[in-house]
Amino acid sequence: MHRKKWIVLSLVFIQMLAPVSISADTLESLNQKEVTLQQQSQAISSQVQAALEEVNQTYRAVEALKNDVAQNEALIASTQAEIVETNETIKKRKEIAAKRLRNLQVSSIGENKLFYLLQTSNLQELVSGLYAMSVMQNAEKETVQTLEEATLKLEELERTAQVAQAELVNDQQTLQIKADALDDQVAALKVQLAGNQAALAEIAQSKEVETARLAAEKERQKLAEEEAKKAAEKAAKEAEKQPATQEQVTTPQPEVSQPETSPSTPPVVETPAPSTGKTLYVQATAYSYKEVGSSFYTALGVDLRQNSQVIAVDPSVIPLGSVVEVEGYGIALAADTGGAIKGNIIDVHLNSVDACKQWGRKFNVKVTILE
Template sequence: MLKCVQSKKLVKAIVCVMGLSLLTSVVPNVQAESLDKLNQQETQLLQQSDSISTEIQATLTAVNDKYAQVASLQKQIDENQQLLAKTQQEIVDTQNTIEKRKEVVAKRLQSIQINNAAEMDLKALLSADSFGDFVRRMYAMTMLQGLEKEKIESLNDSVQSLQELNEKAESTQAKLETDRQELASQAKELDSRILALRQKLDQNKDALAQIAADKEVEQQRVAAEQARQKREQEEAAKQQATAQSTQASQTTTPSASTSTSTNQSASTTTGTAGKVMYMESTAYSYAEAGASYFTASGTDLRANPMAVAVDPSVIPLGTLLEVEGYGVALALDTGGAIKGNIIDVHFDNVAKCKQWGRRQVKVTILS
């Protein structure tokens, strides 16, 4: 009988040693896959935000340049408008001068017809003292008539030049106005671009804030998982020490062995922490058709997949717990069918939900 008890204890010690070795290899490798994803998302969002900020600055510079060009063109438009108005006034004034000059010529012709001025001019020529005097008088009369004609022709040329200048000014005015409108349109498009970039930047800020909250939740869960593994490691170490002590005391009486066994059992019982409940467990996933990414507490299940749905009257939301066969998780969700001693564990895909099925599990409240 003694050998049988000792053999069982020896086997148990070996199992404890193996368990300790296993835990020792597991604890350093506790990885928060979702935490890594959150850090990657955070890094990507920060890089994207820096890129957006740089683009906003570049776009602002472009907008300011466009508005400066618009202002410059507006100044040219105003100056050209003044030139156009001045040219049009000069055209009117020159045309009025031509009309007056034509009136003078017409009156002179009329006077010649009425007063026989032509005969007088002829008499003036015939009354010349000499041939040289005759030529001079003839040249003077021709010059007077030529000058009058040249004056009218010069004024007509001035009108023509002014009209060409007016046409050029009008064409320039139209082009300047078209350019101004195009630049103003481009500036408005840049304004819209800046608005869209700022909205995207605000969305990134909101996303970063949500990631920070999700990281805090995940860090709590990982810390609790590490604490649980540490407790199990310590418990395994205690069991190993007890087993080694029992092996060294193989010559003791059965009653002593029984006492050691009793003490070991007591030690195991003492090592269990928190309230323990046995509940019916089902599974769900945000990947199911029509499911939401967010829990009743507002946590994004894509960032924090290790979550469970509970009846808040049984397990309050925010409780850190351990579900047998699932791991350490936070009570973050509720459900219409989750009433009483029922717990719904979350997976990131439907296949795992089907594999989990419906089962009875031990639930240990950690905090």
């Protein structure tokens, strides 16, 4: 009776260590997280699309400003060239006017034409000569004035173009800064979207694991119910075969009722009860569920991702379900087995492969089996 009571208590302890997440609620939670992430991803995708459209519009505006800047630069260059050309023309016209005036005043033989005109007795010839000189001088003067006015207009056009050029360059720089900021925004959104996609992939994987775990839990519950039913039938048959004292009638009750109150525990395993405070010395190695090809679940169905303080044992030496204290490791549950774990050998579970390497192989490690 004491042996069976210890088995039941061990199974209850295992049930306490088992992860609470093994339930339909956990799967529902994963589904909710998946829906939330999908909605976030859709929102981020919309933000990326809107940002890309704004980026395209900004770059189109930048390109248009670049064209305007180039055209304005060409206008400034052509205006400056016209100013230079006009100044050269003015210079040449002034030189021609001066030369003509000299020709009017001095003949080829050195006579002063003005003096000649004043000495002429022909008034008509005097008036005509003076008029001709005046017309020529006025014409040259008007030509020079026209060219100077053209120069002033060109210079004003150049100043206007220079101001416009400065504004265009400033606008171009402002738009370029905006475009760069939008590029950074798009990049950040893409990183966030990639993170969401990775999280969705992880959730999908977790859902597969959770679904398989729920199926295994259902199967374990079914087996536990069958074992409970068989135990009840066996107890009933034994009660019919021999008269039962009050103590014999009451003691089997925990054996039958316990699996019903704890249907999610593994089937009851008939193993020898550990002695109180039994101590032995073993060789201890280490393993991790993160090793390639390793499973998340132990022989007793403990999820190592949730409850990692577990050791693998030879059930003939340390019964499965025992609570033990391992020197240098701490309190642990004997919940796993292994092909190489025979005799006084245990395998302590650690959360990383590096930790397993650091543990190595230890000899004469003290193990105490606790109640």
